[in-house]
Every structure is written in C-alpha cells, then in structure tokens.
Amino acid sequence: MFRTMRRSVQALSREEMIDLLKTETRGVMSVQGDDGYPYGFPINHYYDEEANKIYIHGATFGHRVDAVRRDPKVSYCVFGQDYQKEGDWAKYVKSVIVFGKAELIEDKDEIVRISRLLCDKFPCPPEYVEHEIEKDTPRTLVIAIDIEDINGKLVHEA
Numbered sequence: 001m002f003r004t005m006r007r008s009v010q011a012l013s014r015e016e017m018i019d020l021l022k023t024e025t026r027g028v029m030s031v032q033g034d035d036g037y038p039y040g041f042p043i044n045h046y047y048d049e050e051a052n053k054i055y056i057h058g059a060t061f062g063h064r065v066d067a068v069r070r071d072p073k074v075s076y077c078v079f080g081q082d083y084q085k086e087g088d089w090a091k092y093v094k095s096v097i098v099f100g101k102a103e104l105i106e107d108k109d110e111i112v113r114i115s116r117l118l119c120d121k122f123p124c125p126p127e128y129v130e131h132e133i134e135k136d137t138p139r140t141l142v143i144a145i146d147i148e149d150i151n152g153k154l155v156h157e158a
C-alpha cells in the first residue's frame with residue numbers, strides 16, 4: 001500500500017526516526033483540504049512510542065478539523081536541523097514522514113493528559129502550564145495520528 005523509499009541507501013534506522021520524532025518539537029501535518037487541495041500546516045507534536053501515535057492539539061473547529069472529519073488519512077513530516085561535515089560545503093538534514101489515520105479526541109481528561117505531555121517538550125513554568133490547561137481545555141481538541149507507515153532519510157544537499 002505504501003511506497004518503499006527509492007534511494008534506500010539514505011534510509012534512517014528505526015531508532016533514528018524515533019529519536020527525531022521524540023526530540024524535534026514541530027512538524028507539518030498535511031490533510032486533504034477544501035476542494036481537493038492539499039493543506040499542510042506547521043504544528044508542534046508529542047510522539048508516544050508505546051502507542052505508536054503522534055498527538056497534536058488545537059481548536060475544536062477549523063480547516064484541519066473539517067478535513068480530518070472528511071478524510072482521516074494524513075501525513076506528518078518532521079525534519080531536524082541541518083548540519084555540515086567538516087570540509088563539505090553541502091548540508092545534511094534528517095527527515096521523517098509518517099502516514100496514518102487521524103482521530104479526533106474530545107475526551108477532556110485525555111486532552112489534559114496529552115496537553116501536559118506536549119508542554120513537557122518546552123521550558124514552560126508548571127504554574128503557566130496549569131493555568132493554560134485550565135483556561136483552554138474547554139475549547140481544545142486533540143488529533144491523534146495512528147501511524148501506519150513511517151520512513152526517514154538523511155539527505156546530502158549536494
């Protein structure tokens with residue numbers, strides 16, 4: 001069902017892909033938007049390795065929510081910081097692309113749990129986190145991406 005990577009010599013190991021999903025704070029989620037146009041948007045995420053899911057949060061309405069309700073198939077792309085090796089002019093960058101089905105989570109206890117996990121990735125004071133969760137939970141929705149396929153590669157931009 002999913003394509004294999006054409007240039008498999010560039011493939012990342014599973015451990016490298018998981019590390020990128022855990023350590024990077026942002027990615028781009030893409031959905032089938034209005035009138036068949038793709039719609040991609042940058043957002044922060046939490047990767048749960050045990051559940052094999054990516055969680056994002058946002059408003060209870062809007063373009064992405066409408067798109068997921070219409071078609072739950074999504075992709076999510078995460079890429080690391082580029083870097084150079086000594087003596088090489090071209091840069092290297094690692095990226096991961098996930099394909100899966102998105103589920104809208106509206107259970108408030110689960111939204112609070114995932115919101116705390118998301119906040120743990122950022123240097124926020126605990127009292128700020130609790131204030132924001134209390135204030136925003138009634139108008140927050142979580143999207144869980146159940147990962148069906150994942151691939152990653154190291155690109156040398158030469």
